[in-house]
Amino acid sequence: MLGDRNLDGEQSSIYPGFRRSESPNATSPESTPQPLAAVPATSNEVQSESSPADRETGMQEYARLKQELYGVTLALMGVIFVSVWVLYALPVALNYLLGATVGIVYLRMLARDVDRISQDFRSFSKTRFAVFIGAIVLATQVEQLQIVPIFLGFLTYKATLIVYMVRLSLLPERS
Numbered sequence: 471m472l473g474d475r476n477l478d479g480e481q482s483s484i485y486p487g488f489r490r491s492e493s494p495n496a497t498s499p500e501s502t503p504q505p506l507a508a509v510p511a512t513s514n515e516v517q518s519e520s521s522p523a524d525r526e527t528g529m530q531e532y533a534r535l536k537q538e539l540y541g542v543t544l545a546l547m548g549v550i551f552v553s554v555w556v557l558y559a560l561p562v563a564l565n566y567l568l569g570a571t572v573g574i575v576y577l578r579m580l581a582r583d584v585d586r587i588s589q590d591f592r593s594f595s596k597t598r599f600a601v602f603i604g605a606i607v608l609a610t611q612v613e614q615l616q617i618v619p620i621f622l623g624f625l626t627y628k629a630t631l632i633v634y635m636v637r638l639s640l641l642p643e644r645s
Contacts, residue, residue: 532584536581538634539577539627539630539631539634540574540577540578542630542633542634543570543573543574543577543626543627543630544574546626546629546630546633547567547570547574547623547626550566550570550623550626551563551566551567551570554566554619561614561616562616562619563619565609565615565616565619565620565623566619566620566622566623567623568605568615568620568623569605569619569620569621569622569623569624569625569626570623570624570626571623572601572602572605572620572623572624573623573624573625573626573627574627575601576598576601576602576624576627577627577630579595579597579598579601580598582595583595583598602624605620605624606620606621
């Protein structure tokens with residue numbers, strides 16, 4: 471690759487899109503520094519120019535969204551727990567409930583990280599995933615626990631997001 475010739479007969483380099491000039495001292499219009507044009511405002515800059523009332527309204531909508539997601543997650547947990555208990559057995563349903571509880575904790579930790587973003591804290595917590603890994607490791611070590619119901623219980627918060635998106639798609643005027 472290094473030293474291949476392109477269609478013009480020039481030797482190409484490993485850096486596509488860059489050409490070597492004919493002579494090392496020749497200056498081309500592309501190589502002379504040009505003044506930078508005005509850069510358009512980023513979404514963060516535009517957002518920082520919004521009024522405090524708009525920010526307050528946005529935070530209230532976000533708080534309602536969090537409460538709605540928690541409520542739907544708890545409702546799904548209850549319905550699925552009872553269904554698994556009826557269709558399978560209590561131990562399987564309790565394993566599901568353990569996983570769903572870990573999913574709720576994960577969702578709360580995720581919401582806390584999103585709350586910190588609004589306070590100019592730009593990094594995310596790495597411990598959220600550790601909660602899930604801890605539940606799976608616990609399931610592998612304790613004989614009474616089963617991995618699949620715990621894993622599916624953890625995914626209940628994902629089902630909540632799917633329910634929310636379907637509702638938003640079918641009834642957009644309500645949101």
